[in-house]
Structure formats: structure tokens, C-alpha cells
Amino acid sequence: MPKKKQKGPRPKHVPQRTCVVCRCTHAKRALIRLVRDADGRVHVDPTGKRNGRGAYLCHNSECWNQAIRRGALARALRIDALHPDDSAALEAYARALTPLTIAE
Numbered sequence: 417m418p419k420k421k422q423k424g425p426r427p428k429h430v431p432q433r434t435c436v437v438c439r440c441t442h443a444k445r446a447l448i449r450l451v452r453d454a455d456g457r458v459h460v461d462p463t464g465k466r467n468g469r470g471a472y473l474c475h476n477s478e479c480w481n482q483a484i485r486r487g488a489l490a491r492a493l494r495i496d497a498l499h500p501d502d503s504a505a506l507e508a509y510a511r512a513l514t515p516l517t518i519a520e
Contacts, residue, residue: 433472436492437479447472450506452493458502460509469493480510 431444449461451468461470471492473479483489484506490498498506 435474435479436471436488437482437486438474438476440474442474444472447474450489450493452495456495457499458489458493458495458506460506475513477510477513480506480513484510 432441433444433447434441435447444464449464449466449470449472450458451461451466451470452458453466453468459466464470471489473483473489484498484503487497489506490496
């Protein structure tokens with residue numbers, strides 16, 4: 417039985433990632449990547465290309481607060497605990513976030 421030919425161009429593959437707190441799945445570029453470097457410090461990775469273990473959070477500041485308070489971020493990045501300086505920097509970043517509406 418012959419295969420049906422697809423009409424039109426094939427849709428482009430969009431990588432999906434999951435927020436470590438609310439477990440919502442969105443396009444990779446719609447979430448914010450945090451990365452643990454070789455020294456065990458955590459940084460925001462706006463380009464998504466830094467070396468190290470990565471985890472994703474959505475643009476909801478409540479997700480950021482829960483990730484820091486409950487230890488979800490430390491678990492996802494496979495570290496014992498966040499460094500106090502990293503924690504303060506991430507909380508400041510969360511306060512500056514503006515909610516992003518993501519089209520499904």
C-alpha cells in the first residue's frame with residue numbers, strides 16, 4: 417500500500433522543555449534556562465548554550481520562588497543546596513521578570 421504524500425512543507429521540529437516546578441511543557445525558547453557550572457554555581461543562561469547541567473523555569477515569578485524555597489532547582493541541577501549568593505541573584509531576577517504569555 418503506497419504511503420500518502422504530505423501536502424505542503426513539513427512542520428519544523430521545535431524542541432520542548434519542562435519547567436522544574438509547575439511541570440508545564442513549552443518550546444525551549446519560551447522557558448528560561450539555568451545552568452550549574454563546573455564550580456557548582458548557578459547562573460541564568462539567556463542564550464541556552466552555556467556548558468553545564470541545565471534546568472528550565474517558566475516566566476512565572478511564583479515558579480522561581482518555589483524553585484528556590486523548596487529545593488526543586490537544586491534537585492534538578494543535582495547539587496546539595498544553592499549558594500546564598502546564587503539564591504539572592506535568582507530572587508532578584510525573579511522580581512524583575514515580566515509574565516510571558518505563551519501561545520499553545
